[in-house]
Amino acid sequence: MSGSAHPVARGQRPVHNVATAATVDGAQVVGRIAAVLRAVSAAMPGGLTTAEAAAATGLARSTAHRLLTALVADGFLDREADDGRWCLGPELYLMGTVAAERYDVTGVARAAVRSLAAATGESAFFSARRGDETVCLLREEGSFPIRSFVLYEGIRFPLGVASAGLALLAHLPGAEVDRYLDGRGDALADQFGAAHTADAIRRRIAMTRRVGYAVNPGLIVEGSWGMGAAVFDRTGAPAWALSLTGIEPRFSASRRPELGRLLLEHAHAVGARLAQRH
Numbered sequence: 436m437s438g439s440a441h442p443v444a445r446g447q448r449p450v451h452n453v454a455t456a457a458t459v460d461g462a463q464v465v466g467r468i469a470a471v472l473r474a475v476s477a478a479m480p481g482g483l484t485t486a487e488a489a490a491a492t493g494l495a496r497s498t499a500h501r502l503l504t505a506l507v508a509d510g511f512l513d514r515e516a517d518d519g520r521w522c523l524g525p526e527l528y529l530m531g532t533v534a535a536e537r538y539d540v541t542g543v544a545r546a547a548v549r550s551l552a553a554a555t556g557e558s559a560f561f562s563a564r565r566g567d568e569t570v571c572l573l574r575e576e577g578s579f580p581i582r583s584f585v586l587y588e589g590i591r592f593p594l595g596v597a598s599a600g601l602a603l604l605a606h607l608p609g610a611e612v613d614r615y616l617d618g619r620g621d622a623l624a625d626q627f628g629a630a631h632t633a634d635a636i637r638r639r640i641a642m643t644r645r646v647g648y649a650v651n652p653g654l655i656v657e658g659s660w661g662m663g664a665a666v667f668d669r670t671g672a673p674a675w676a677l678s679l680t681g682i683e684p685r686f687s688a689s690r691r692p693e694l695g696r697l698l699l700e701h702a703h704a705v706g707a708r709l710a711q712r713h
């Protein structure tokens with residue numbers, strides 16, 4: 436037998452398989468930790484309970500509690516003494532301040548969000564794409580006294596659900612849209628209602644591509660409408676979105692073209708400024 440050969444004893448697992456298993460297990464743990472942190476972030480400022488964290492991540496309650504406790508020990512989370520809810524911790528704040536120098540775009544977008552709210556009277560928002568989700572980064576209240584509270588800073592929605600995510604999804608390449616929708620099957624409809632089947636979202640994508648902006652006619656909360664426009668990065672990829680929300684009578688067929696025009700104008704201006712910055 437050649438000296439370079441290393442037979443494996445019967446019943447003994449090859450070393451390379453052990454390493455592979457360790458790599459897979461490690462990646463799974465990292466994925467679970469990331470899911471927990473995202474769930475807590477989406478529930479801020481109030482935070483969430485252990486049961487809510489388990490439900491949001493699909494983890495067993497004991498697993499969720501173990502991860503939450505470990506994150507508290509390292510300062511990534513805090514736990515409220517009075518009600519036991521889990522909140523983001525100081526270590527994330529410190530990391531965020533460092534990361535903001537590279538990634539924070541809200542300073543550029545804030546003026547546009549305020550301008551949209553002032554011009555329309557509706558609540559205006561700026562959201563960022565993170566993978567297959569949108570994250571709301573900014574909210575500015577308009578002057579109209581009746582408001583919609585579907586969106587708030589930190590909330591996440593899958594692409595294609597809220598108007599910001601629909602605007603972003605509509606401007607992705609067709610193959611990427613197919614991958615996204617085919618991979619979810621009926622999951623979005625199960626979570627957000629029958630209006631979110633893949634076929635229904637594809638119809639709204641087609642409409643968004645025709646007019647340039649997205650419309651959500653009260654599909655998340657009845658009577659709460661939204662409109663959104665994509666903001667592109669310097670490569671031409673849809674990376675952020677501006678959106679408006681309000682009650683249904685404020686989004687009449689006669690008014691929507693004007694709101695869409697304002698969204699597109701502001702989105703173009705923000706994209707141009709961000710391209711100069713990056």
